[in-house]
Amino acid sequence: MSEKGSPHFVVPDSIEPVLGWKGWTLTGMCRLRSPSFVTAWIPGSPLKADCGQAVPCQETPGKRCRCGIYIAGSAYRAAGYGYILGKVYGWGKTVVHETGWRVEHAYPSELFVPATLLDSGALFRELQEYGVPVTALDDWDFRILTTPTATEAEWVLERMKKWTGKKR
Amino acid sequence: MEIGKPERTIVIEPVESPVPQKEPVEAPKEPAPVKVPEKEPVPA
Numbered sequence: 001m002s003e004k005g006s007p008h009f010v011v012p013d014s015i016e017p018v019l020g021w022k023g024w025t026l027t028g029m030c031r032l033r034s035p036s037f038v039t040a041w042i043p044g045s046p047l048k049a050d051c052g053q054a055v056p057c058q059e060t061p062g063k064r065c066r067c068g069i070y071i072a073g074s075a076y077r078a079a080g081y082g083y084i085l086g087k088v089y090g091w092g093k094t095v096v097h098e099t100g101w102r103v104e105h106a107y108p109s110e111l112f113v114p115a116t117l118l119d120s121g122a123l124f125r126e127l128q129e130y131g132v133p134v135t136a137l138d139d140w141d142f143r144i145l146t147t148p149t150a151t152e153a154e155w156v157l158e159r160m161k162k163w164t165g166k167k168r
Numbered sequence: 169m170e171i172g173k174p175e176r177t178i179v180i181e182p183v184e185s186p187v188p189q190k191e192p193v194e195a196p197k198e199p200a201p202v203k204v205p206e207k208e209p210v211p212a
Contacts, residue, residue, distance in 0.1 A: 012181035022169075035169070046187050063177065070169040081169055089186035093179055098172025103180075107187045131188035 017091040018101050019109065020071035023081030030126035032108065034069075035081040043129035046107045049092075061095045061102040068095060068102030079146035085137075086111040099152075112137050112145065 024032040024041070032041040041047050049060040051067040061068025071090045072078040077099060078085060092104025111127055115136040118124045127134045137145065 010179050010181075013178040014180045015183045017180055017182045017186050044187065044190065046185075063174075070171060072169055072171060077170065089182075091180040091182050091186065093177065095177050096175045098175065100169065100171030102171070102174075109186065131190065 017089040018071060018094060018103065019087055019089055020073055020100055021075045021078035022071055022086055022088045022106075022108070023078045024084045024086065025082045026084065026123075030123055032084065032086075032111075032130075033082075041108070041130075044131065046105045049102075049104050049106075059093055060104060061093060063095075066102075068104065069106045070100065070102055071106065072100040074099075074149070074152060075145045076148040076152055079142075083117070084111060084113050085142075085145065086132075108132050111135070112142075114139075114142065 023035055025035065027033045027040045029040070031043070033039065034041070034047075037052070039047065039050075047069060049068045051057040051060045051062060051065055053065060053067065057065045057067055069090065071088055075085055086108045087110040088106050088108050090101050090103030090106045094104065095102040108130055110132055111130065111134045113123070113127065113134060113136055115138045118134075118136045124134060124136075
């Protein structure tokens with residue numbers, strides 16, 4: 001966070017972090033792992049976005065680049081990117097998208113894990129290291145959580161129509 | 169992750185860190201010093 005009075009101080013547009021959804025897999029050390037990268041989310045410290053390009057952006061998320069930490073606006077959009085779902089805070093430089101955000105810093109605020117994975121209890125203890133609530137979900141709960149809203153379903157249909165239109 | 173087209177860029181500076189802070193572990197309290205009763209002078 002930039003200090004007031006420092007040459008890098010920018011007047012923020014908001015003091016409320018965005019709250020969206022993300023899907024994760026796990027590393028061998030039972031740490032959350034971003035779906036598209038090898039990045040592990042370390043308990044107790046926010047993840048900072050890193051531009052993976054050969055010539056990295058000066059600031060992440062970049063305007064021309066698609067780098068940044070992706071956060072979806074709903075559980076439905078995040079599902080399918082990992083078997084662990086969670087609410088996640090995002091802040092810092094933030095690019096607002098139609099149905100989500102690309103942010104500079106992020107940290108989970110709540111985790112939802114398939115009940116079958118939590119059977120042993122060891123994973124539950126590891127995930128508690130993040131200091132946020134961890135909830136076990138059975139298949140039925142998971143489906144309810146990730147069901148698209150009517151607007152989302154409409155949006156998907158529109159996208160499919162455009163996509164099939166392009167293919168013809 | 170599909171999040172649609174970019175619309176605008178903003179800067180968010182939360183007042184409080186969204187990362188939960190671990191509560192400091194309290195140091196065990198030292199037992200109160202035991203008062204040794206002063207010896208009463210023995211009458212001569």
